[in-house]
Amino acid sequence: MPADSPKRFNIWTPLTFSVILILGILIGFQLNKYLFNKRSIINDADRNDRLEEIIDVINAKYVDSVSTDSLYEDAISGILKHLDPHTVYIPARELASVTESLEGNFQGIGIEFHILNDTLMVTSVLKNGPSSDAGVLPGDKIIKVGDSVVAGIGINGDDIITKLRGLEGSIVNLKLYRPSNNEFIDLKVKRGTIPIFSLDAAYMLDASTGYIRINRFSATTYREFMKALNVLKKSGMKKMILDLRDNPGGYLDASTAIADELISGEKLLVYTQGRASEKEQYLSGQKGKFEQGELVVLVDEGSASASEVLSGAVQDWDRGVIMGRRTYGKGLVQQQFDMGDGSALRLTVARYYTPSGRSIQRSYSKGKEAYENDFENRFTNGSLTSDDTLTSSDTMRYFTKALHRIVYGGGGIKPDIVVPYESKRYAGELYDLLSSEILPNTIYDYFSRHAAEFAYYKTFAQFDKSFKINDALLKALKNNLSVKYSTQSNKVWNDAAAMATLQNDIKATIARMLFRTNGYYQEINKDDNMVQRALRILNSNEYSAIVGRNGL
Structure with missing residues (x-):
């Protein structure tokens, strides 16, 4: 029987190769159909090679020396200018500083400072932070950091931040001058993790009214908000003023988590949708800590993105009164794509819509310059200093969910009560x-x-x-x-x-x-x-x- 084995191989070999060939053709045909509307990987490489080739030629032959990084960044800027105003490229050297305010901490010594007469003056010290523990006081002037003199040399803020920050646990030696005592002091400060608070203030305005001001929505905002909310409720808070003025936004999850504390039941808070992004809904559901009680949300032209999501949800569910001036109108959702060199692309992938269906985003059809000059235009045309000039002819009418009140789309959240900018008072x-x-x-x-x-x-x-x-x-x-x-x-x-x-x-x-x-x-x-x-x-x-x- 073993002598028969080569015969059986010879019989089945042609059939086996035929099947493999047919399968290859079918797979190739299907793959071709799948990739028909997609950019070819080869074409991607070709296009990338063109950019590389141009920069290589410039580096090799151009009359003057140039920065390759600058060439790449200018090329990227040229591409992005055809997109929306909020799609941005962040170079690797800037990414950490851009991100840390949203992450809620950094490594440093826990002071705020002001450069006064070419000398660094400590204007605030974090309670129980590294500098406070070491004995640094507000009013102290920093003369030396380590072996480097920092007074009287024209130092700028970025330079001093670089010197003061460092790895957690590392030691920085400071020489201070304390004018109130007319003495020089040498201190060792052990660097630590310094929180970047997203709540500016939380206190009682009167016996029953609490005030909370949020400056952005970071990874720690919800936790900060809940801590403040619990303290204020124990102090007798029955009414709340939530101040979102000049809050540029941040993490959507932080905004919707706070909205869930204010809005009862299982309700739609916001939804997002884009050409390549499926509709995603964010719902309330948990038993919130302040679902009852009067609520006023303060907004202005600096309130954007996640601030508009929160105020839009409150308005659309008739949960509270929105007061102030029409918000910024930033209703585009960015997703961050990290690049191999440590840089990042924040690409707009969807739009925000309030529960009533309003798009928060205002138009940028007249170009980025006009879009960015909106504040000046609104000041000139009187939208900030009198009743909002945005009329019903400029917008679409929508209706709130509970009381069926009319609210307007067209970009931003228009307050229930408009409070003009007090130009005369500060004129x-x-x-x-x-x-x-x-x-x-x-x-x-x-x-x-x-x-x-x-x-x-x-x-x-x-x-x-x-x-x-x-x-x-x-x-x-x-x-x-x-x-x-x-x-x-x-x-x-x-x-x-x-x-x-x-x-x-x-x-x-x-x-x-x-x-x-x-x-x-x-x-x-x-x-x-x-x-x-x-x-x-x-x-x-x-x-x-x-x-x-x-x-x-």
């Missing part, structure tokens, strides 16, 4: 002083020389009750401001209302140095027209007329 002379670097520089210098006196204030309540802006500080301010703003200073100093606003800004700046952003907003909000109006609405029939007593 001319007062605006010049508030926006001048002379004002904070004078305050910082005064604080630095009197830091020991300010150390007396251990709580904001104590500071708020006891601290009075003295004549010496006001005299120093007027003298310094008058060098450049003599006319403006004289007018403001003789205008009681303008002077009250200026002094509120001074006190808020000092409160920030002592109690960080929570102290700043507790002080500045006393003179914030939108916050004060929100308080009045929460305690009036105007709230009920819009959404009912508790929202729905």
Whole structure:
């Protein structure tokens, strides 16, 4: 029988090869159909080779030396300019700094600083952080970092950040000058993980009204929000003002998680959809911690993306009153694609839609420049300083889910109550002083020389009750401001209302140095027209007329 084996092989071999050939043809035919509408891998390589070839020729033959990285980045910019305004390329050297604010931490020493007269002044110290533990105080001036002198050499912010940051657990030696004691101090600071807080403030405005301000939606925002919410509820909060002004957005999941704490039942919060992205819905479902109780959400032209998702969900479900000015209108969803060299492409893959079906994104059909100049255009045409000029002819009408109120699409979230930008209040002379670097520089210098006196204030309540802006500080301010703003200073100093606003800004700046952003907003909000109006609405029939007593 073994002699028969070669015969059987000879008989089946042609048939085997025939089957393999037929299968190959069929697979090839199907693969060709599958790839018919897709870019050929070979074509991709060819196109990439063209770019490489051009850059190689330039490097080899061009009359002057050029940066290859710059050539690549310019080429990428040329490609992306044909897309939407929010698709961006992030070079590898910038990716870490762009990403860290959303991740919620970095490695450093836990201070805020201001460059005053070419010297680094510590303006705030993180409580229980590395610098606080080592003995650094607000008002200290940093003279040396390690062996490097950093005072009087024209150092900039980026340079000092590079010197102060480093691996967690590493040691940095600091030489400080403390003006209030007229002494030099040498300290060793052990670097640690420094949180980047996304909540600027959380406190009680009155016995029943809490205030929370969120500056962006990061990986830690929901956790920060819940901690603040629990504290405020224990303090008696029955009504809430949620401040999303100038919040550019961030992580969608953080925004929808907070919306779920405010909106009851299983409800649609937002959905996304794109040409190559299937419709994805985000729903509420868990029992939220603040589903009942009056709610006002503050927004403005700086509120974008995830901020608009949250405010849009609140408005569409008639859960609360939206107050302020029409939001930015950024309703495009980006997905990050990491490149092999450490850079990244954030590509728009879908659009956001509110529960009523509104697209948040405003038009960019007139080009990126017109799109980016929207704020200036709205200021010029009066949309910011009076009632919004966006009319029903510019938009589509939609209806809220619970009360069937009319809301408008066309880009951004239009508030239920429009509060114009107070151009008259900050016009001319007062605006010049508030926006001048002379004002904070004078305050910082005064604080630095009197830091020991300010150390007396251990709580904001104590500071708020006891601290009075003295004549010496006001005299120093007027003298310094008058060098450049003599006319403006004289007018403001003789205008009681303008002077009250200026002094509120001074006190808020000092409160920030002592109690960080929570102290700043507790002080500045006393003179914030939108916050004060929100308080009045929460305690009036105007709230009920819009959404009912508790929202729905």
